[in-house]
Amino acid sequence: MGRSSVQKQPKRWDLYQNKSRMKWGVLVVAIVITIASIVYTNHIVRKLKEREAQLVELYAKTIEYAVNVGNRDEVLFLTQNIIVPNNSIPVILTDGVERPLDFRNINIDPKLSPKERQKKLRELVQEMKEEHDPVQIVFTDENGQVYDYNYVFYKNSFLLDQLTYYPIVQLSVIAFFIFLVFYVYSNSKTNEQNRVWIGLAKETAHQLGTPLSSLVAWIEYLKADEDFNYPEVLEELEKDTHRLETITNRFSSIGSIPTLEEENLYEVIRSNVEYLSKRISTKVKVNVETNSAIVMAPINRSLFNWVIENLIKNAVDAMKAKGQIDINLVEGPEGGVVLDITDSGPGIPKDKINKIFIPGYSTKKRGWGLGLTLTKRIVENYHQGKIFVKHSSPEDGTTFRILLPGKDYLLDAEEADTLIGRNSV
Ligand SMILES: Nc1ncnc2c1ncn2[C@@H]1O[C@H](COP(=O)(O)OP(=O)(O)OP(=O)(O)O)[C@@H](O)[C@H]1O
Ligand SMILES: [Mg+2]
Incomplete structure (x- = not known):
């Protein structure tokens, strides 16, 4: 039984869930791409770092070789003209006490005096020291005795940075x-x-x-x-x-920019309730209360009746056609209007409250889940008002609150609360 009713749930459910599933899907794919590319970049950075360190090592070893063993001029030529210029690693060659002797791939203002230039290079040596340990060059004489050291300081190439x-x-x-x-x-x-x-x-x-x-x-x-x-x-x-004329009227109003007219909201609601009461179960009592018999607000009567009808129908459905609906209308001193519609139904579960206005959300077998979407649209887009669930619990039922601007003034939630509070005393 339960199974077949689940299967019978129309496709729009899937549609709604698919949409949010797709959103999550896109997000997950984006995160995977990001992580993958960061990991890959890190890998390249590591490789490049190793390579640069090897190059500096090579540079140092070549100098060492040139001084200790080889044909000095030839090897130095190789180092200074081929190894260093062909990569972009900034290097400084210093003596054993870290005094700069030579440098490559470093931009130093040619206008600087030799003293200033030396100072600059010393600063750079300190910077480089923090980034990488220098490579040591050991000088030995014919007997293999160490007689001096040099150091190669270096930092990441611009590319690596x-x-x-x-x-x-x-x-x-x-x-x-x-x-x-x-x-x-x-x-x-x-x-x-x-x-x-x-x-x-x-x-x-x-x-x-x-x-x-x-x-x-x-x-x-x-x-x-x-x-x-x-x-x-x-x-x-x-x-x-x-x-049928009423229905046509509603559809044509919502399909165009509706004209708003100053109407007595109390009268509009009362006569609508009177009309609807005849068509709903006699076990549902509908009360309309107001703080003033004349509550003027700019509305489109045919669309606003649709709002009331949707809310009352939902309330009747929720109460299983037995209970009480209280409609409380209050006009603020500046003209803003509060309209509370409370039923004695079972309430809406907390985690579902932010879903009820989504098109397609319905818990009813024959519901389209469009009633509240339409209602919200009429109140907010066509009347510049607000609609929300003010309260919902199994004990006290559900209260939908509508705020409408009367004389261009829209109450905020707090003002509405005080007004309704005053009215109910
Ligand atoms: N007064 C209420 N008390 C409890 N639940 C409610 C109430 N009003 C709305 N709901 C919940 O919100 C859902 C969406 O309401 P909505 O009016 O948008 O669609 P529907 O009534 O299911 O279908 P329809 O398109 O025929 O109006 C309902 O299915 C119901 O679960
Ligand atoms: Mg409905």
Whole structure:
């Protein structure tokens, strides 16, 4: 039994889960790529470091050889002209007490006096010492006796330095890129959804329009027909066409920029509740309370009725058609309006509260999960208001709160709380 109902859950569930799974997938792939490339860069850096150390070693050994054994001029030529110039490792050759004798691959201002230049080189030697241990050159005489030392100090080549910082640069670029992709993706997604919403609504209103006006004409025709003796049929037909007109009106309003008019919200809600009460279970009691019989706010009546209807329907569903719905309307001194709709249902689990406004989220067998999405859209996009779950628990049921700007003034959550508090005293 349970199994078949799980299988019957429509596909939109998968869609919703797929989307967030895909997001995680993209994130995981991005992290793997980043880690892999950092590890690889580190590997290259290590290799390059080894190679540079070997080169410096080679340089030192060649000098050592030249002085101790070889044909000095030839070997020195090899060192100074081939080994050192052909790589970019900055080196300083010093005597046994670290006094600089020579240097390569270091930019020193040619305008410096010999003294200044020497000072600069000494500083550099200190810097290099911190980075790498120097390579020692041992000078020996014919008998193999050590008579002097030289040192080669060196530091990372510019290339190696750059490569060391590369992962940080790379990370920032990747992070920026991911951010950009997500931003563009979600933006284009929202735009696309908006177009679908509006397009579908407009088209529905348009499609319903033609048969509806034809129906109205037929009713008028039958009314005028003296042979047609079923007034109760006509009455029912009129009710249905009226309902269809309301629906068409809603769809055409949401498919265009709706006009807002100053209406008495209390009256709008009361008459809507009266209408809905006849259509829901008699075991549901709906109370409407207000701090003023006239609460003016700029609204689109047909869309706002849709909001109330969605919230009441959800409440009735949650209470399994038995319980109480309290609607509390309060107008602030500056004109902002608070509207609380509380049911005596079982509440919404805490971890589900931030999901209920997502299109497609529904816990009902026949639910589309669109009611609250639409409601939020109407309140926030079309009325510049706010809607949220004010409270929800198994003991006290669920309270949805709507804040509407009256005379261009939108209350904040705290003001709304104090106002409602004052009202309920
Ligand atoms: N008053 C409430 N009490 C408890 N749960 C609620 C209440 N209102 C909404 N919900 C939960 O939020 C879900 C989403 O509501 P929503 O109105 O968007 O979709 P739906 O009612 O399931 O389907 P439909 O598209 O027909 O409205 C519901 O399925 C329900 O689980
Ligand atoms: Mg609903």
